[in-house]
Amino acid sequence: MNNQMITPNANHNISSIGRLLLEMGKISLEDTERILRKQHEEGIKFGDAAKLLGLITEDDLQFALSQQFEYAYLPSSNLSYSRDLVAAYEPFSPQVEGFRALRSQLLFRWINEGFKAISIISANENEGCSYLASNLAVVFSQLGKKTLLVDGNMRKPRLHQIFNIKQTYGLSDILADRAPGPDTLSVIPEMPNLTVLCAGTVPPNPQELIGRSNFTQLIKYASSMFDVIILDTPALSVSSDAQMYASITRGAVLSSRLDHTSISEITNLKALVQSAGASVIGLVVNKF
Incomplete structure (x- = not known):
C-alpha cells in the first residue's frame, strides 16, 4: 500500500x-x-x-x-562500431573539439557558399583518411545536417568495418548498374542524420567507374537529398582516383600524419588537387 x-x-x-x-x-x-x-x-x-x-x-x-538535447552519440557500452569513431564515443574530448573546429571552417568556407561535397584526400596510405572522413561525417550529423558518407576507396574499402555494415552492395555496384536500389544506403540507427554508402564489390576497374557520367549524376542527386556529402578516397600514392573525385566534388580536405607525411608530399598533394580544378579547403594533421 x-x-x-x-x-x-x-x-x-x-x-x-x-x-x-x-x-x-x-x-x-x-x-x-x-x-x-x-x-x-x-x-x-x-x-x-x-x-x-x-x-x-x-x-x-x-x-x-x-x-x-537531441545530440546523438554512443555510450561506451555500445560495442557495435569501431572505436575510431571518437566523435561518437567521446564527443566531449579535446580531440573531438578539433573536428568541430574543422566543421565550422568547412561550413563558413564551403557549405555556406553553396557547395555540399568534400573529398578527403591523403598522399599515402595509413594517413587517416577514413578516420577523418568518418568523424567529420559524425560531427556534421550531430549538428543536424543530413550527411552522406561515401566510401570512394573501391580498392581497399574500410567504412563498412568502421560502421559494422554488412551490406554487400555499394558505390561500385551503383556505378556498374548492378545495385538493387535504395537499400544500398545504410542509415546509422543511433545517428539518424548520418547515412553511409559503402564501396560495394571491389571492382577490377575503379577509375573507369569513377569516370562514368553516372557518378557525377549520383553526386548531383545526393546533393538534392543531403546537406553534406563526405567522400573517403584512396591515397594518391596508390592511384589517381582521388584526383578524379576532387574534380567532381570541387573541394578537398587534405589528410596527413604527424611524423609520417613530409612537407614535400603535402605540397605535391596540394598541387595535384588544384591541378584537378578543385579547391583545398582544409589540411588536417593526424596524430596516432
Missing part, C-alpha cells in the same frame, strides 16, 4: 532526465524516491543526485542529456 501511494507522487515530480534514465533502465521507480529526497536535501539536480547515490555514472548522465 505504501509503495502504491509513493510511486505516483515520485513519478509526477521526476524530471525529464529522470524519465530518460528510467527508459534507459538505469534507475527503477523505487530509486526515484531516494533520488528526489537526496535532490531536496542537497539542493542539486536530479541527475547529480542519482550520481551521488551511486545509481548512475557520469557517462549515463551525459548520455541522458544528449538524448534530451
Whole structure:
C-alpha cells in the first residue's frame, strides 16, 4: 500500500532526465524516491543526485542529456562500431573539439557558399583518411545536417568495418548498374542524420567507374537529398582516383600524419588537387 501511494507522487515530480534514465533502465521507480529526497536535501539536480547515490555514472548522465538535447552519440557500452569513431564515443574530448573546429571552417568556407561535397584526400596510405572522413561525417550529423558518407576507396574499402555494415552492395555496384536500389544506403540507427554508402564489390576497374557520367549524376542527386556529402578516397600514392573525385566534388580536405607525411608530399598533394580544378579547403594533421 505504501509503495502504491509513493510511486505516483515520485513519478509526477521526476524530471525529464529522470524519465530518460528510467527508459534507459538505469534507475527503477523505487530509486526515484531516494533520488528526489537526496535532490531536496542537497539542493542539486536530479541527475547529480542519482550520481551521488551511486545509481548512475557520469557517462549515463551525459548520455541522458544528449538524448534530451537531441545530440546523438554512443555510450561506451555500445560495442557495435569501431572505436575510431571518437566523435561518437567521446564527443566531449579535446580531440573531438578539433573536428568541430574543422566543421565550422568547412561550413563558413564551403557549405555556406553553396557547395555540399568534400573529398578527403591523403598522399599515402595509413594517413587517416577514413578516420577523418568518418568523424567529420559524425560531427556534421550531430549538428543536424543530413550527411552522406561515401566510401570512394573501391580498392581497399574500410567504412563498412568502421560502421559494422554488412551490406554487400555499394558505390561500385551503383556505378556498374548492378545495385538493387535504395537499400544500398545504410542509415546509422543511433545517428539518424548520418547515412553511409559503402564501396560495394571491389571492382577490377575503379577509375573507369569513377569516370562514368553516372557518378557525377549520383553526386548531383545526393546533393538534392543531403546537406553534406563526405567522400573517403584512396591515397594518391596508390592511384589517381582521388584526383578524379576532387574534380567532381570541387573541394578537398587534405589528410596527413604527424611524423609520417613530409612537407614535400603535402605540397605535391596540394598541387595535384588544384591541378584537378578543385579547391583545398582544409589540411588536417593526424596524430596516432
